[in-house]
Amino acid sequence: MSMARRCHWLAPVDGQPLWGRKTLRLAGVLIVAAAASLISPAAATAVIPSSLLPGVYRTSVYACSIAIGALPYVSAGAAAAVAIEAVAQRWRIRHARAAAVAFALLFPGCDCAMSSFAACLRLLPPGLAGACIIWSGCCNPIALVCTAAVLGPRMLVVRMCAGVIAAVLSAVASSTVAPGSHCSGNTSHTGLAHRFVVNAAGALWSLCAVACMSALLLVYRPHALANATPAAAAIFGSLLSPCSTADAVLAGAFFREPRAQIAFIFASQALDFRQLSLMYRTFGSAVMARSAAAGLAALAAACAMAA
Amino acid sequence: MAAHSLACLKHAALACTCALALGAAFGGRLHSLTTEALPAVVLSAVTCLGSLGRSHVRERTVHRHPLLWWALLAGFGFSALLPRSPLPPLSVMTHAPDRMQQRRHAAPRRDRADDDDASLFDALERIDRDSASVVGTWLQVTGTWTRAHDGAPATVSRQIMTCCAADSVAVGFDVTPDTTDAAVTELPASGAYVQVSGRMRASMVDGETRYSIGNAAVTTLRTAGSR
Structure with missing residues (x-):
């Protein structure tokens, strides 16, 4: 029996298939979705070889949890960026710039939002935009509250001082970069939905890379974090790249020495893979290199203050 | 392209x-x-x-x-492969976390009003303040049970999740069950919510002072997976 005869319900009627390919794909996705929500994890993981379970499974769960936890913030950042770009196109660019700076400095959520929001910071001069990104990672309101609650007021002051130093140094160093020399922004003729998707997908792409790296480190090298030196703590921070709300808790749990704690915190916000890739993606290598140099200088200052 | x-x-x-x-x-x-x-x-x-x-x-x-x-x-x-209850911890920290964080995330919602619920954190804080006054005393704590595995001892712990599972930190104690107790062969499965009572001990492991509950009696309060 030929394929066409067996799939007679797919046969074209007046040139159009009765059930289009899109409809079939959508139905397939919905069936898998319904099945996935009903299957118990024990039944599902029974198909995985037991030798893979301890490490690979835990790594996958950690990576998925990072991506899922970041999704609301990535969406919020992308939506804010689209709204501010729309303001810039339809009304005054001065208002849009003020809104972009206010969002970057005062957004009371996770720094994951900045990954998808950074596109609209192209409206600003590169120096100011770089400073906003560094400040929002190091010193957003919720990160400061968490640091004060977990590590105490002294560490809060050190974190804020380090954030100010890094932001100012980055702004000064990047002020010589010509505006518009960085990557091109979203084209103005595309729709809001398309721009939202470009912002969110770009952010999530780098976030997924960081999530995989962090999960591998946490699962296969968990003891390497214990009692590390400040330099090692900074390296772990930049590789792990935790959220700004979680870095203080992790620093308090892993390290007892204040210099190692602040090195971990600061490196995980100002010198981490996610932040540097965001700088590169949004403003190019010149701003990224200058921001990294500013971050290193601020890191040294923070360690000196915490000693 | x-x-x-x-x-x-x-x-x-x-x-x-x-x-x-x-x-x-x-x-x-x-x-x-x-x-x-x-x-x-x-x-x-x-x-x-x-x-x-x-x-x-x-x-x-x-x-x-x-x-x-x-x-x-x-x-x-x-x-479909993702777990419905938190994964058992890889390692357990035996020092106190912050009070605000434990109130926000560590305690299961139904137990927040329970006095026993804070016992593990109270014990950790007492150890951080003055470990000598706690070591050797009798102690009763509640938390999530993890059976001994790969050379690591059994633990009773609480997970503090700030943002996602990857940044969760487990705090608690190593547990040495009472070997004279006939019930030791019926220790609960990992993930059960248990009450552990026993005598506090301190020991050096890889240059780090770790605290454990010795001669411990383990009572299951809720089995793994039930919420």
Whole structure:
């Protein structure tokens, strides 16, 4: 029996298939979705070889949890960026710039939002935009509250001082970069939905890379974090790249020495893979290199203050 | 061409993550993965998927992106593998976390009013303040049980999840069950919520002082998986 005869319900009627390919794909996705929500994890993981379970499974769960936890913030950042770009196109660019700076400095959520929001910071001069990104990672309101609650007021002051130093140094160093020399922004003729998707997908792409790296480190090298030196703590921070709300808790749990704690915190916000890739993606290598140099200088200052 | 392929991959990653989030949310797996509220996760996933669909329909590029459909399938399919209760901890810290964090995240909701609920954190704080006054005393704490595995001792612990499962930290004690107790062979499965009572001990492990509960009696309060 030929394929066409067996799939007679797919046969074209007046040139159009009765059930289009899109409809079939959508139905397939919905069936898998319904099945996935009903299957118990024990039944599902029974198909995985037991030798893979301890490490690979835990790594996958950690990576998925990072991506899922970041999704609301990535969406919020992308939506804010689209709204501010729309303001810039339809009304005054001065208002849009003020809104972009206010969002970057005062957004009371996770720094994951900045990954998808950074596109609209192209409206600003590169120096100011770089400073906003560094400040929002190091010193957003919720990160400061968490640091004060977990590590105490002294560490809060050190974190804020380090954030100010890094932001100012980055702004000064990047002020010589010509505006518009960085990557091109979203084209103005595309729709809001398309721009939202470009912002969110770009952010999530780098976030997924960081999530995989962090999960591998946490699962296969968990003891390497214990009692590390400040330099090692900074390296772990930049590789792990935790959220700004979680870095203080992790620093308090892993390290007892204040210099190692602040090195971990600061490196995980100002010198981490996610932040540097965001700088590169949004403003190019010149701003990224200058921001990294500013971050290193601020890191040294923070360690000196915490000693 | 390369830029187009990269854009396809990025869109597929977004679709896969949204499907994963929706699958986890509707499969009752979200609470073991993240502290974000279910409506926020669902709303953001639906917004992203809606925008992705609208963008491709408007640009008439849906038929050129079969990867999107596979990404959706993979996301929903993999969500079935995610756990419904937090994974047992890899290692347990035996020093106190912060009070605010433990109140926000560590205590199971139904036990917040229970005095026993804070016993583990109180014991850890007393050890941090003056360990000599606690070592050798009798102690009773509640927490999640993890059986001994791969040379690591059994533990009773609480997980502090700030943002997601990857940044969760387990705090608690190593446990040496009472070997004279006939019930030792019937120790609960990992993940059970237990009450452990015994005598506090201190020992040096790899240059670190670790605290354990010796001659411990373990009582199951809730079995693994029940909430």
